[in-house]
Amino acid sequence: xxxxxxxxxxxxxxxxxPAPPVQRPGSPPTTAxxxxxxxxxxxxxxxDPPADAADPSSTPPADAADPSSAPTDVAAEPADAEPADAEPxxxAAEPADAEPEPGDDRVLHVATERPGPPYATExxxxxxxxxxxxEVASPPPRPPVRWRCLIADPSCRHSFELQAMGGYALRxxxxxxxxxxxxxxxxxRAQYDFWASLPALVETxxxxxxxxxxxxxxxxxxxxxxxxxxxxxxxxARYWLGRGRWAPHIEITSALAFKLATRERRGDDAPExxxxxxxxxxxxxxxxxxxGGFGSIVLGGQYDSPLAREEIPEEYRxxxxxxxxxxxxxxxxxxxxxVTAVAAHASTRAVTRP
Amino acid sequence: xxxLLATLLLLAPADGAPAxxxxxxxxxDPEAPAEVVVIEDGSGEEDQVEAKLADEDDDYxxxxxxxxxxxxxxxxxxxxxxxPLLSVGKGAFCFVxxxxxxxxxxxxASVAAGLRAPASNKGPDMPYAHYGFRGGLVMRPLMFKxxxxxxxxxxxxxSWSQGTGAVTVESTTDDLAKAESDRTPAVRxxxxxxxxxxxxxxxxxxxxxxxxxxxxxxxSGIPLIGTHAEVAFGWGGWGAVFASGDFLxxxxxVGFGLRAHGIAAAPLVALAILGAALGGAL
Numbered sequence: 001x002x003x004x005x006x007x008x009x010x011x012x013x014x015x016x017x018p019a020p021p022v023q024r025p026g027s028p029p030t031t032a033x034x035x036x037x038x039x040x041x042x043x044x045x046x047x048d049p050p051a052d053a054a055d056p057s058s059t060p061p062a063d064a065a066d067p068s069s070a071p072t073d074v075a076a077e078p079a080d081a082e083p084a085d086a087e088p089x090x091x092a093a094e095p096a097d098a099e100p101e102p103g104d105d106r107v108l109h110v111a112t113e114r115p116g117p118p119y120a121t122e123x124x125x126x127x128x129x130x131x132x133x134x135e136v137a138s139p140p141p142r143p144p145v146r147w148r149c150l151i152a153d154p155s156c157r158h159s160f161e162l163q164a165m166g167g168y169a170l171r172x173x174x175x176x177x178x179x180x181x182x183x184x185x186x187x188x189r190a191q192y193d194f195w196a197s198l199p200a201l202v203e204t205x206x207x208x209x210x211x212x213x214x215x216x217x218x219x220x221x222x223x224x225x226x227x228x229x230x231x232x233x234x235x236x237a238r239y240w241l242g243r244g245r246w247a248p249h250i251e252i253t254s255a256l257a258f259k260l261a262t263r264e265r266r267g268d269d270a271p272e273x274x275x276x277x278x279x280x281x282x283x284x285x286x287x288x289x290x291x292g293g294f295g296s297i298v299l300g301g302q303y304d305s306p307l308a309r310e311e312i313p314e315e316y317r318x319x320x321x322x323x324x325x326x327x328x329x330x331x332x333x334x335x336x337x338x339v340t341a342v343a344a345h346a347s348t349r350a351v352t353r354p
Numbered sequence: 355x356x357x358l359l360a361t362l363l364l365l366a367p368a369d370g371a372p373a374x375x376x377x378x379x380x381x382x383d384p385e386a387p388a389e390v391v392v393i394e395d396g397s398g399e400e401d402q403v404e405a406k407l408a409d410e411d412d413d414y415x416x417x418x419x420x421x422x423x424x425x426x427x428x429x430x431x432x433x434x435x436x437x438p439l440l441s442v443g444k445g446a447f448c449f450v451x452x453x454x455x456x457x458x459x460x461x462x463a464s465v466a467a468g469l470r471a472p473a474s475n476k477g478p479d480m481p482y483a484h485y486g487f488r489g490g491l492v493m494r495p496l497m498f499k500x501x502x503x504x505x506x507x508x509x510x511x512x513s514w515s516q517g518t519g520a521v522t523v524e525s526t527t528d529d530l531a532k533a534e535s536d537r538t539p540a541v542r543x544x545x546x547x548x549x550x551x552x553x554x555x556x557x558x559x560x561x562x563x564x565x566x567x568x569x570x571x572x573x574s575g576i577p578l579i580g581t582h583a584e585v586a587f588g589w590g591g592w593g594a595v596f597a598s599g600d601f602l603x604x605x606x607x608v609g610f611g612l613r614a615h616g617i618a619a620a621p622l623v624a625l626a627i628l629g630a631a632l633g634g635a636l
Contacts, residue, residue: 141429142429143429144429144430145429145430148430148439149430153430155428155429155430156428156430157428157430157556158430158555158556158589158590160589160592160593160614160618162618162621162622164622164625190626190629190633192622192623192625192626193622194593194612194614194618194619194622196589196592196593198589204426206426207425207426207427208426208427208428208429209426209427209428210428211428216589217593217595217612218612219465219611219612219614220465220622221465221485221622221626223626223629223630223633223635225633226635227630227633227634227635227636229630229635231465231466231467231483231485232465233465233466233467233595233610233611233612256467258467258481258483259481259483259518260465260483260484260485260518263634263635266536274630274635274636275536275537276516276517276518276519276536276537276538277518278480278481278482278483278518278519279481279483280481281467281481307480307481309478311478311523312478312480312521312523313521313523313530313532315532316480316521316532316534332621332622332625338625341625341629342625342628342629342632344629345626345628345629345630345632345633346629346632346633347633348633348634348635349632349633349634
């Protein structure tokens, strides 16, 4: 706004003045200058200024008197100037770089705008397309997504997914510390998660936008043998390697994992039952490779932190444990991952823990 | 700016012509007939458009323009002002909370983990985790009379959670008095203040919740009433992450969790229960 004030003043000055002739920097200013200082009384008689100088409003632009402040030479192009010469930008307010004419030092042209949009011709657009490697015809718009993005797709902006995973787990637990032993056993793992996939990296083709990478919170529950139940809360990232409905993708998740419950006996004569069980917060992380948001092969691990501070009585302490797992994870809406997870979950019945 | 300069340059008389004083353009005559503009699109067809003179009616705007045809968008992206998902009456009541809903149902499930801090003479801080369910209603009072969007929402929620048990360890003159509880149920009633951060579908919002909680304190088994507070950051009505605290006498529980709408959580809960039953955990 402030920057426009001088330009407007310049415009007003130019508009109020008669059309200035083409002037050369080397030519003397057209403003009449008194030949010698004269007394106020003698001035009217001695000086016969031109009509322009007598009328302040018709004085040539102040630019002519101050070549350093603004363009000295102004050549207003006619309104029917060639479109190729017209520069619709602020070039009108700035001295344009012009080829010097023979015998001239500088020639300044002030271009006029064409009367209305479009300000760019097809030739201009073609030049821009060529410069930036843009195709003339935009690719056709993508068809609408299916199932309202309940199954993730690169063309989805947000997707809220119901993920289930079932797979094999190699579990381990700290054994006798004095002997340095570790208990290991084969088990299964089932995980049921909610993912909120938000667009983190977006790219555009034509008028369609695509998600290249999504990132968002996720959380849910994890089960393994003997009724072990953990909650988990973390983030899930997915990087799409294509734009189609079956585009491959890489998934990376990490989360805090915390024990919620297990099946155990409290007391010698108490029956074994599914109970709440506390445990310190551990973590889990995995990486998966999948197709189109439908399913992924996942490889990961989980670590459960120990609770072994001195002030905690022995019977309330928790040893460190964890697992490595490999499995199949996907959206439950098409059935496959749900069946896999429940099957893996059911198979924990046969697991014998050391 | 450039246009004004160019216009003024054009108004300047040609060489030799007398200088005309610059005058402001005459105001448009309201009685003047409208112009007819012929638009050619290059296909040989012509459209005749009746163009209004400038300032014909003193109506400035509109201020909410439709998206420009050249704007890019996701194929899945809803149009601005679209009816909220799973709603009736164009957002008068939504089963999944949304930025354009006047009244919304809250029904979700959550998991959270954190810390349980007993009073200093009741034992050490212990890990604490819970799963829970929440229900309620939230409304947008300033969107009832006016159609204009407003970011503020107000609601009432009730929740139930099942948490891990408590441990107390107290020193006595002879020995340590140790006690443990199996679980920690809690019931809460609270007031929710929502602040929606945009009008887009699945818009982010911040929820502040203050209320009361009734829960057994530590290992006493005696339920007391305390204060519940929570701040949550959500995306539409589908999910949110939250930090919450229950502040009871000698028993403080704070946690960080995630909740998902019941429509999303119910199938997962059903699968988990089915799997647990088949796996012999229940």
